[in-house]
Amino acid sequence: MTLTATQPMSLPKRRSGRGWAAAVLPPLLVLAGFLGLWYLMSYELLAPDRRFLVPPPHRVVSVGFLDWENLQALLVGLVVTMRVAGVGLLAAIVIGLAVAIAMSQAAWVERSLYPYAVTLQTIPILALVPLFGFWFGFGFFSRVVVCTMISLFPIIANTLFGLKSIDPALRELFALQKVGRWKRLRKLDLPFALTAVLAGFRISAGLSVIGAIVGDFFFRQGTTGIGILMSLYISRLQSELLYASIILSSLLGIVAFWLFSGLSFVVGKRFDRSQA
Amino acid sequence: MTMTASQLVFDDAGSVDFHDLGKVFANGTQALRNVDLSVGSGEFVSIVGPSGCGKSTLLRIASGLDTPTTGHATVGDGAIGFVFQEATLLHWRTVARNVELLMELQGVPKRERAERREEALQLVGLDGFQKHLPKQLSGGMKMRVSIARALTLNPDIFLFDEPFGALDELTRERLNVEVTNVFAARPFTGMFITHNIFEAVFLSTRVVVMSGRPGTVVGEVQVPLPFPRPLDLRFDRAFTRLVSEVSGLLREGSS
Numbered sequence: 001m002t003l004t005a006t007q008p009m010s011l012p013k014r015r016s017g018r019g020w021a022a023a024v025l026p027p028l029l030v031l032a033g034f035l036g037l038w039y040l041m042s043y044e045l046l047a048p049d050r051r052f053l054v055p056p057p058h059r060v061v062s063v064g065f066l067d068w069e070n071l072q073a074l075l076v077g078l079v080v081t082m083r084v085a086g087v088g089l090l091a092a093i094v095i096g097l098a099v100a101i102a103m104s105q106a107a108w109v110e111r112s113l114y115p116y117a118v119t120l121q122t123i124p125i126l127a128l129v130p131l132f133g134f135w136f137g138f139g140f141f142s143r144v145v146v147c148t149m150i151s152l153f154p155i156i157a158n159t160l161f162g163l164k165s166i167d168p169a170l171r172e173l174f175a176l177q178k179v180g181r182w183k184r185l186r187k188l189d190l191p192f193a194l195t196a197v198l199a200g201f202r203i204s205a206g207l208s209v210i211g212a213i214v215g216d217f218f219f220r221q222g223t224t225g226i227g228i229l230m231s232l233y234i235s236r237l238q239s240e241l242l243y244a245s246i247i248l249s250s251l252l253g254i255v256a257f258w259l260f261s262g263l264s265f266v267v268g269k270r271f272d273r274s275q276a
Numbered sequence: 277m278t279m280t281a282s283q284l285v286f287d288d289a290g291s292v293d294f295h296d297l298g299k300v301f302a303n304g305t306q307a308l309r310n311v312d313l314s315v316g317s318g319e320f321v322s323i324v325g326p327s328g329c330g331k332s333t334l335l336r337i338a339s340g341l342d343t344p345t346t347g348h349a350t351v352g353d354g355a356i357g358f359v360f361q362e363a364t365l366l367h368w369r370t371v372a373r374n375v376e377l378l379m380e381l382q383g384v385p386k387r388e389r390a391e392r393r394e395e396a397l398q399l400v401g402l403d404g405f406q407k408h409l410p411k412q413l414s415g416g417m418k419m420r421v422s423i424a425r426a427l428t429l430n431p432d433i434f435l436f437d438e439p440f441g442a443l444d445e446l447t448r449e450r451l452n453v454e455v456t457n458v459f460a461a462r463p464f465t466g467m468f469i470t471h472n473i474f475e476a477v478f479l480s481t482r483v484v485v486m487s488g489r490p491g492t493v494v495g496e497v498q499v500p501l502p503f504p505r506p507l508d509l510r511f512d513r514a515f516t517r518l519v520s521e522v523s524g525l526l527r528e529g530s531s
């Protein structure tokens with residue numbers, strides 16, 4: 001009994017003590033190496049007249065982040081993109097959960113829909129983007145559609161996987177009580193699948209940012225999101241700003257991913273079966 | 277405490293009756309053939325037989341999880357408790373919430389749930405573990421939770437499908453005593469599947485022996501020993517005689 005009482009208290013401590021350094025140091029080293037290569041590229045490999053292709057990191061920082069006017073344009077674009085990503089992800093979550101739950105309830109629904117869910121993954125959405133422009137206009141809505149299409153599949157696939165991996169004996173336990181499917185969904189299926197569902201959200205959160213930028217980038221019309229800025233900077237050869245915008249949008253994706261990782265971590269303690 | 281006559285009075289809610297029962301699965305496997313078996317209210321019947329002879333199938337039919345392909349099963353309309361081979365706990369629920377699960381599904385009001393939960397936890401000796409999660413429990417304790425959960429339904433019929441097969445010998449013995457205690461404290465009709473002949477004799481009022489697949493009843497042994505049954509009953513002459521009788525039937529049945 002003493003064992004079970006002390007273990008949960010001492011274990012996390014030791015882990016977090018070593019864990020912080022282990023989590024932060026390696027990526028920092030990689031970053032340092034990366035910046036080194038970047039400088040090497042800028043100053044040694046490129047002739048001065050071609051340096052604009054890979055401007056050195058400090059130039060990117062001073063032009064993109066320390067110049068208030070430039071930074072403001074970037075941040076405004078980022079907020080526009082963030083809104084598209086947020087709404088697109090929310091739509092993907094609602095649709096993805098609904099589709100996966102429907103698939104798990106009836107084999108015929110799964111058989112009829114799954115091939116199309118897979119198609120979402122394989123279809124060149126980039127080629128469809130201009131079509132969405134024709135159909136829905138170049139505004140907020142079409143961007144959200146692109147974003148949702150890009151981030152939908154992982155939610156469907158992970159949720160469905162979670163729902164299908166429920167222990168058959170547990171299903172029988174519920175069947176013996178003659179529980180209706182909605183009640184079972186609430187008390188068994190969804191809690192059981194929660195870890196997998198959250199893993200899907202996490203992947204899709206990153207994808208939703210990419211989706212929002214892709215929509216933006218290709219439409220080049222309507223409200224200026226960060227994707228439109230990118231294509232603008234490309235056409236004007238403003239490479240410092242282009243790099244700055246790429247860095248900012250990656251950060252947005254990372255933050256979205258982390259938010260959902262945090263959620264998984266908090267919920268995971270109790271719901272993750274691999275820790276059971 | 278010995279079983280008094282009054283505790284053996286039951287209505288039909290607790291009887292299980294298989295008549296010329298057969299089961300052929302969709303893939304052509306014949307699991308059961310001509311099974312005739314009556315379990316009366318208040319009996320505790322263990323079923324032993326080689327693995328794959330259809331014991332689980334028989335229990336699933338009794339519980340309504342499966343249906344026979346020939347013959348019929350008549351089961352009393354009382355509540356049924358089913359204890360599976362694994363503890364089948366919901367890993368995100370505490371012990372208390374796991375024990376309440378079936379009552380929750382049945383719509384039992386919260387107040388009454390708490391009462392019956394505490395009573396059941398007491399009965400299996402798990403008082404004090406209410407707030408633990410399943411992963412913090414040993415295999416034997418998980419199985420106790422599983423039994424407590426089934427007890428909350430006040431079952432007239434209690435079906436056990438090899439619940440202690442995965443436990444070590446000491447834990448198994450302790451749980452055997454628990455089961456006989458529960459049976460004495462709150463009588464029910466029991467059907468208990470096991471590979472372990474000692475366990476079968478120790479728990480039961482009757483042991484039924486099945487043949488290899490397709491399974492059918494090849495014989496039975498009455499166990500006229502009083503409850504409660506102390507652990508060292510195992511070294512009793514009468515007990516060992518019954519064990520060897522079951523063992524003999526088992527060998528005949530599978531040869």
Ligand SMILES: Nc1ncnc2c1ncn2[C@@H]1O[C@H](COP(=O)(O)OP(=O)(O)O)[C@@H](O)[C@H]1O
Pocket residue numbers: 301302303305306307326327328329330331332333334489
């Ligand atoms: N759903 C099923 N479909 C086909 N065969 C099955 C099914 N369930 C069990 N069986 C087969 O029926 C036989 C009896 O199974 P079971 O009742 O589980 O045996 P026991 O519990 O005695 O070991 C076994 O050969 C098993 O493989």
Ligand SMILES: [Mg+2]
Pocket residue numbers: 331332333437438
């Ligand atoms: Mg079995």
